[in-house]
Amino acid sequence: NAGVTQTPKFRILKIGQSMTLQCTQDMNHNYMYWYRQDPGMGLKLIYYSVGAGITDKGEVPNGYNVSRSTTEDFPLRLELAAPSQTSVYFCASSYQGGSQPQHFGDGTRLSIL
């Protein structure tokens, strides 16, 4: 059972480039989340989804887009990369919202130069 899988693990982008961070889970979880971790700032929620076709903004959504066409996949897209988006990104999933624990992927370390 793979759990939550994130790809790539590391990436360096130039300012203005775009990319998609992939996240897939094989636990049939309805809820999925994207977080970013900034030094000294903890984990901040970017976007979340409560099921296929439904997404909503978290605390820091600016500069990002998401889609949820299937239960398994929840990609995060950066359209115009900026240095402020240098961070470690974590995808997570849970079976049933806030009363259930979230399962995290291993993270994607992204540097924008």
Next chain:
Amino acid sequence: ILNVEQSPQSLHVQEGDSTNFTCSFPSSNFYALHWYRWETAKSPEALFVMTLNGDEKKKGRISATLNTKEGYSYLYIKGSQPEDSATYLCAFSTSYGKLTFGQGTILTVHP
């Protein structure tokens, strides 16, 4: 903006010591409180999800209590071991699982 605060920021203890950390959160509109352990170079791992005032949860040597009326939760580690060294995060949760995390408590257990 929700404010979730954890104290202390960091803690150094000797192997065998017992220790505890605090998580403070808004007492209004409470749904759930999550605790996670985050080891270096790994991803956060769930310890507890607590939903009821007075909840007490236990997992091996780690336990947690919850007071939703006054807005705090305590995490206790009994007989700390070096493998307990990690960052311990608490998070205030909405019904949709939108988590607002505290900054974490960094625990270092010295052999």
